[in-house]
Amino acid sequence: MSSLLQVDADEAVVVTVTSGETEAEMFCGLLRSNGIECGYRDTEAIDTPLEEFTGSGPREVLVHRRDLERARELLPSPAN
DSSP: OOTOOSTTTTTEEEEEEESSHHHHHHHHHHHHHTTTEEEEEEEEOSSSTTTOOOSSSSSEEEEEEHHHHHHHHHHHEEEO
């Protein structure tokens, strides 16, 4: 998981899932610039023996539960 989210896993909630690490970093940058702590982690979608060595694949962006609604307002809506 990206650093800067120093919160118990029970208090962190997924605000969105991105296509990869670059997008997760951009979303976290937007959230942080608006005063919301965030982090991200790999999703379960990566299922390959090389998953520990690759930076690709979906990421879950996490925020504190108390910041969830504000974070949703700031992030782009998923494409339909």
